[in-house]
Amino acid sequence: MQTITRLTMLRNAVDGFRNGGETVALVPTMGALHEGHLTLMRRAKEEADRVAASIFVNPKQFGAGEDLDAYPRQLQRDSELLESEGVDLLWAPPVEAVYPAGFATTVSVGEVSEELCGASRPGHFDGVATVVCKLLNQVRPDLAFFGEKDWQQLAVIRRMARDLDLVLPYADAIRGVPIVREADGLAMSSRNAYLSESDRAKAAVLPAAMKQAVEAIARGADVASALEALRARLLEGGFESVDYAEWRDGDSLAPLDRQDANARLFVAARIGGTRLIDNMPAA
């Protein structure tokens, strides 16, 4: 696996693949890789001849007071994991190469960015859209893979790719990969590493309470009451606050007030100072 930190070298490497008639998949990450990320790599490998992973802890998507400095950085371990998955290329640019002095452009996707995580993390999706737009232009992949754990992020990226006519050869070039969970149901996330042992054990109440809510709504429970019960379970179970617990259309993200085949439950909640997110489809 080649590890590349300069754009000219990246272009040479990708052009080399392309000139040999090979397709290229991009898997963007912020590193501290876990089985969720590795599943994205495996899916990418199944669908393209070459896989490029990126690791970049993007300062523009962290708000003031968020965990930019504390975010785990473990490039050596990550590159060994990527190598063992057969990833062909690691793009790991320094911050100054992505945002050189004078950088002044922001990609801001309306509507789909505004609620849920967009409301609790103002500016977050502008930072995500800006860096993903850059990564897609830098690597120019045929396909790009993102996890459904960050469902709203996937919706923002799909909207951006359509709105800006990003040059991607397939209509469904932005691919979503289902959430990979721990044995107790907690969605894998780099930020789970922040949890103390006891908070980690308590965190399993999140997917369990979400499943209960989804099943209650499927049995005809009132949506508002099911969401209220979900919030109460999280707070009783050791979460200190719930940023949101919402029942929404999975495509438009518009609020729904009843069971619907396309509905999804979205939750963000904090435990031990760590903000966890999850989502689940209607039962």
Ligand SMILES: Nc1ncnc2c1ncn2[C@@H]1O[C@H](COP(=O)(O)OP(=O)(O)OP(=O)(O)O)[C@@H](O)[C@H]1O
């Ligand atoms: N459990 C998971 N299942 C599927 N995809 C995942 C999972 N966790 C992360 N991903 C995906 O991996 C990609 C890189 O995510 P990122 O590096 O931010 O990791 P993360 O575990 O989501 O970290 P964070 O704690 O910052 O949310 C994203 O597309 C994300 O949706």
Ligand SMILES: CC(C)(CO)[C@@H](O)C(=O)[O-]
């Ligand atoms: C897509 C992404 C790599 C952009 O920085 C990040 O938001 C993430 O890891 O989900």
Ligand code: BAL
């Ligand atoms: N996986 C989402 C990246 C973030 O929370 O900043």
